Amino acid sequence: MLSLFALHESNRFVHVSEVERGLACDCRCAVCGEPVIARQGELREHHFAHSSNAEPCASSYESDLHRFAKRVIVEARGLVVPVTPAASQALGYGGRLDPSILLACTDIEEEVAVGELRPDLLAATVAGVTVAIEVAYSSFCSVDKCLAYEQLKLPALEIDLRAFTHTAFDVAKVKHAILEDVGGKAWLWPMNIEAEQPVDASAENAPTQRFLPEEIVTIHGRWISVKELPSGDIAIKAVRYDPDVVSVVRTVARAHFGRYREAYHSWVIPRFRAQAARLQLRSIASADLC
Numbered sequence: 001m002l003s004l005f006a007l008h009e010s011n012r013f014v015h016v017s018e019v020e021r022g023l024a025c026d027c028r029c030a031v032c033g034e035p036v037i038a039r040q041g042e043l044r045e046h047h048f049a050h051s052s053n054a055e056p057c058a059s060s061y062e063s064d065l066h067r068f069a070k071r072v073i074v075e076a077r078g079l080v081v082p083v084t085p086a087a088s089q090a091l092g093y094g095g096r097l098d099p100s101i102l103l104a105c106t107d108i109e110e111e112v113a114v115g116e117l118r119p120d121l122l123a124a125t126v127a128g129v130t131v132a133i134e135v136a137y138s139s140f141c142s143v144d145k146c147l148a149y150e151q152l153k154l155p156a157l158e159i160d161l162r163a164f165t166h167t168a169f170d171v172a173k174v175k176h177a178i179l180e181d182v183g184g185k186a187w188l189w190p191m192n193i194e195a196e197q198p199v200d201a202s203a204e205n206a207p208t209q210r211f212l213p214e215e216i217v218t219i220h221g222r223w224i225s226v227k228e229l230p231s232g233d234i235a236i237k238a239v240r241y242d243p244d245v246v247s248v249v250r251t252v253a254r255a256h257f258g259r260y261r262e263a264y265h266s267w268v269i270p271r272f273r274a275q276a277a278r279l280q281l282r283s284i285a286s287a288d289l290c
């Protein structure tokens with residue numbers, strides 16, 4: 001199969017239509033690292049060829065498509081996603097009912113292990129919610145995987161790119177499908193059905209009822225505040241500045257996918273690691289008493 005993708009000098013994973021013709025493409029083979037030539041002639045499908053004329057390295061179109069899709073989302077720092085009532089809640093937008101929304105992200109990481117799962121991308125939204133993004137071409141998420149996302153309470157979006165076969169790849173159309181269109185996107189969790197469940201009568205009061213009481217954990221005689229947010233995430237911070245305690249908070253937060261929020265001087269831990277982070281702080285506090 002002809003190679004449609006290569007690694008540009010800038011370290012971007014590029015499609016042959018995105019670069020200059022010939023050696024001026026400044027690209028290397030993504031498999032062996034040899035310089036490649038962008039062949040953009042009239043007769044054959046445009047492709048990359050090794051500059052030595054060696055046979056093309058074996059590559060999988062599906063993994064190339066994944067890699068391209070991840071690059072596009074990382075570069076755009078977000079994407080438009082469909083909004084269901086359940087997704088709106090999980091994303092921290094409450095009862096908002098727009099059919100779609102731009103999910104702007106502060107940070108997007110590739111292939112991070114979350115429990116047993118390794119989503120294509122793990123994004124932190126500007127609202128402070130962690131979201132998994134899966135790109136699908138020939139294999140789609142199984143029921144088990146959806147259940148795993150449900151258990152983690154980790155919102156997960158799947159993007160269906162099966163229309164873009166090797167011969168039907170068009171950079172502009174693929175980017176549109178990934179970034180702007182919502183037709184091929186679906187939430188693996190939360191499924192919308194949850195929003196249709198009857199609302200617990202006791203929960204229909206003020207949203208402040210959804211906050212749990214703030215927990216204070218004492219380490220080295222200093223207080224650490226642990227607050228649950230309406231989303232189920234927790235915010236942790238040293239109540240007064242103390243370098244040792246700040247460093248404990250930072251270490252625990254980073255171990256549990258925490259994101260620092262400058263304005264609040266606090267770390268927000270996504271809900272699927274909230275309990276683990278809380279337990280770790282408590283165990284440091286109890287070790288501290290000995």
Ligand SMILES: [Zn+2]
Nearest residue numbers: 029031032057
């Ligand atoms: Zn090669």
